[in-house]
Amino acid sequence: MDEDNKMKGWLKKGYHGLREQMDAPMEEEESEIDRKKRRFVVIVVFGVVMSFIAFLISISVSSGGVIPVSEAIGALFSAIGKANATPEQIASNPELYQMTTVELYIYQSRLPRTIAAIAVGAGLAIAGCMYQALIRNPLVDPYITGVSSGSGTFAIAIVALGISLPFLPNGSLYMIPLAAIVGGLIAFAVTMGVAEGSGGSATNYILAGTIVGFAFSSFQTIFLSMSQDNITNAMWWLFGSFANITWENAWLVFIPAIGISLISMVWAREFNLFMMGEDQAKQLGLNVVRFKRSMMIIASVLTAFCVAFCGIIGFVGLIIPHACRMALGSDHRLIMPASIVLGAMLMLFADLIARTVMSPMELPVGAITAMIGTPIFAYILMRKGREYNG
Amino acid sequence: MDDFLTVRDLRMRFDDHEALKGVSYTMGKGLLVGLIGPNGCGKSTMMKCISRIHDMTSGFISVDGNDVSTMKPAEVAKLVANVPAEAGQTFGMTVMDMVMLGRYPFVDRIWWETKEDERVVREALRTFGLDHLRRKPVSLLSSGERQRALIAKAYVQEPKLMLVDEPTSHLDMKYKLNVMEYLRKMARSDMTVLVAEHDISLMARYCDVCIIMKQGEIVTIGDPKEVITEDLIRDVYEVEARVGLDVDGEIYVLPKRYAGME
Numbered sequence: 001m002d003e004d005n006k007m008k009g010w011l012k013k014g015y016h017g018l019r020e021q022m023d024a025p026m027e028e029e030e031s032e033i034d035r036k037k038r039r040f041v042v043i044v045v046f047g048v049v050m051s052f053i054a055f056l057i058s059i060s061v062s063s064g065g066v067i068p069v070s071e072a073i074g075a076l077f078s079a080i081g082k083a084n085a086t087p088e089q090i091a092s093n094p095e096l097y098q099m100t101t102v103e104l105y106i107y108q109s110r111l112p113r114t115i116a117a118i119a120v121g122a123g124l125a126i127a128g129c130m131y132q133a134l135i136r137n138p139l140v141d142p143y144i145t146g147v148s149s150g151s152g153t154f155a156i157a158i159v160a161l162g163i164s165l166p167f168l169p170n171g172s173l174y175m176i177p178l179a180a181i182v183g184g185l186i187a188f189a190v191t192m193g194v195a196e197g198s199g200g201s202a203t204n205y206i207l208a209g210t211i212v213g214f215a216f217s218s219f220q221t222i223f224l225s226m227s228q229d230n231i232t233n234a235m236w237w238l239f240g241s242f243a244n245i246t247w248e249n250a251w252l253v254f255i256p257a258i259g260i261s262l263i264s265m266v267w268a269r270e271f272n273l274f275m276m277g278e279d280q281a282k283q284l285g286l287n288v289v290r291f292k293r294s295m296m297i298i299a300s301v302l303t304a305f306c307v308a309f310c311g312i313i314g315f316v317g318l319i320i321p322h323a324c325r326m327a328l329g330s331d332h333r334l335i336m337p338a339s340i341v342l343g344a345m346l347m348l349f350a351d352l353i354a355r356t357v358m359s360p361m362e363l364p365v366g367a368i369t370a371m372i373g374t375p376i377f378a379y380i381l382m383r384k385g386r387e388y389n390g
Numbered sequence: 391m392d393d394f395l396t397v398r399d400l401r402m403r404f405d406d407h408e409a410l411k412g413v414s415y416t417m418g419k420g421l422l423v424g425l426i427g428p429n430g431c432g433k434s435t436m437m438k439c440i441s442r443i444h445d446m447t448s449g450f451i452s453v454d455g456n457d458v459s460t461m462k463p464a465e466v467a468k469l470v471a472n473v474p475a476e477a478g479q480t481f482g483m484t485v486m487d488m489v490m491l492g493r494y495p496f497v498d499r500i501w502w503e504t505k506e507d508e509r510v511v512r513e514a515l516r517t518f519g520l521d522h523l524r525r526k527p528v529s530l531l532s533s534g535e536r537q538r539a540l541i542a543k544a545y546v547q548e549p550k551l552m553l554v555d556e557p558t559s560h561l562d563m564k565y566k567l568n569v570m571e572y573l574r575k576m577a578r579s580d581m582t583v584l585v586a587e588h589d590i591s592l593m594a595r596y597c598d599v600c601i602i603m604k605q606g607e608i609v610t611i612g613d614p615k616e617v618i619t620e621d622l623i624r625d626v627y628e629v630e631a632r633v634g635l636d637v638d639g640e641i642y643v644l645p646k647r648y649a650g651m652e
Contacts (some may be wrong), residue, residue, distance in 0.1 A: 284494045285464030330483035
């Protein structure tokens with residue numbers, strides 16, 4: 001009877017259940033660490049391959065229609081060649097180095113967008129992962145420390161008040177991003193000041209972040225109501241969009257976001273330790289106060305960079321880390337790289353949909369991330385939710 | 391050998407509340423020590439001071455001849471382990487992953503543990519009867535299994551002193567005894583184990599020595615059979631209780647009524 005029930009259990013779980021059963025006698029021999037290392041390699045390989053495929057799809061598909069992938073790659077390489085030609089080469093044969101429409105489209109528009117989407121998706125996902133571990137609260141997202149509200153307030157203020165900075169030309173592409181980064185970091189600094197002043201507990205970080213977020217949001221509302229003439233200028237930023245990404249600023253998102261994301265993985269084991277609570281982490285020899293402070297700063301800087309150029313894109317930072325935890329367990333050596341990969345992919349596809357389905361109109365990418373992500377997440381939650389709770 | 395653990399004039403102050411008001415005692419090696427006292431008497435605080443989770447306000451603590459306050463946190467972790475009363479929110483962490491966290495002080499490179507760490511962890515899982523559950527999320531274990539997993543996590547730190555905070559508070563009779571048996575086994579294997587616990591009869595049955603505390607001070611220390619009396623219970627807990635000897639010579643404590651309101 002017991003065997004019978006066991007079998008039913010396996011069958012109910014479908015493929016994974018049967019594999020569990022088949023794997024059972026083998027388990028004894030296998031080292032768990034080797035198993036983890038293998039899973040890590042699988043995640044990295046899968047991530048690189050899938051990102052590459054998503055990348056190819058992203059550059060091939062446009063609002064105008066789909067071109068064959070081979071053509072897209074060809075156009076990409078010839079465009080890169082043309083763009084990097086020396087002035088002498090161009091002077092010798094200007095016709096040859098003139099980009100075709102397709103080349104121009106791929107090189108000037110889709111490629112930088114794609115690069116930025118990868119970086120922002122990865123960055124927001126891993127920032128969310130870090131915050132969730134530090135604060136040990138499943139409802140936490142990268143905007144919990146008020147970064148988004150601070151960024152929003154400053155970005156809208158620039159638009160609304162028509163402020164110009166002496167070292168930047170009027171209407172510069174960098175105006176809003178710069179203001180957003182500064183605003184985000186100021187908001188985080190205030191949050192951190194309040195939270196540390198009240199003892200620095202995880203709950204106090206959430207409370208401080210929430211009230212600071214509210215304060216900045218109300219300024220944001222005031223600036224918005226003052227700027228009714230150029231409100232659309234501000235709107236794309238608040239909803240999140242990659243439409244303003246060009247070659248000049250794509251690298252400014254990509255390098256810091258991917259750089260910080262990869263560096264933060266160094267502390268994956270310390271994040272594991274944090275899951276047991278601060279007392280236990282401290283008892284096991286971690287300098288909890290210093291670790292929490294420095295990781296909060298790293299995650300907030302990362303969030304500020306992600307938000308600066310593309311606006312506030314929600315959902316990714318909240319849901320991707322959870323999906324990874326449910327699928328892979330709680331080891332941050334697996335969750336953090338998986339978050340980077342899944343976050344980048346979700347963002348790539350969301351951007352693809354945002355710029356194609358209603359073309360020539362662009363949809364806010366933040367709305368699309370939630371639309372794709374919710375059903376996937378709901379499915380994982382129903383499958384794994386019971387183990388996850390508590 | 392008698393001064394394996396030395397605590398001298400330990401004081402701990404939180405803002406305007408003095409949680410420990412000068413606690414002093416010495417303990418030998420290989421003992422199971424029961425820490426008994428009402429809620430808020432400073433049992434947990436004292437254990438947290440010894441394992442350096444709290445930095446004591448003043449005093450001196452030495453474990454196996456090492457002044458704890460001058461040691462690096464990672465070194466303390468290899469000497470003293472602290473078992474919390476609850477695992478808390480574990481986000482789907484597996485038993486193996488949780489126990490492996492106890493090896494943190496031993497891994498001096500980033501990321502992966504060694505084969506040796508894994509061997510120690512598997513051995514501990516077998517010792518505590520958890521090996522077959524090692525891939526199960528901690529949240530799906532029964533309370534008794536979860537408590538054993540927490541003890542296993544402390545055990546792989548290979549400490550000489552183990553501090554256990556209310557290990558049986560959520561357990562039924564069977565697991566209470568089960569956990570206490572494991573703690574006694576560890577004490578017999580040359581580890582000193584300090585347990586804070588509310589079940590006095592259980593403490594009296596298993597512990598070699600009892601430390602009775604009240605309001606941040608030690609009331610008395612000694613063999614549970616000698617120190618646990620009806621007068622002591624009245625003094626410490628403000629409760630009238632019957633303290634008797636069972637037919638097999640073990641002490642039992644039967645609370646009768648609350649006497650503090652008169």
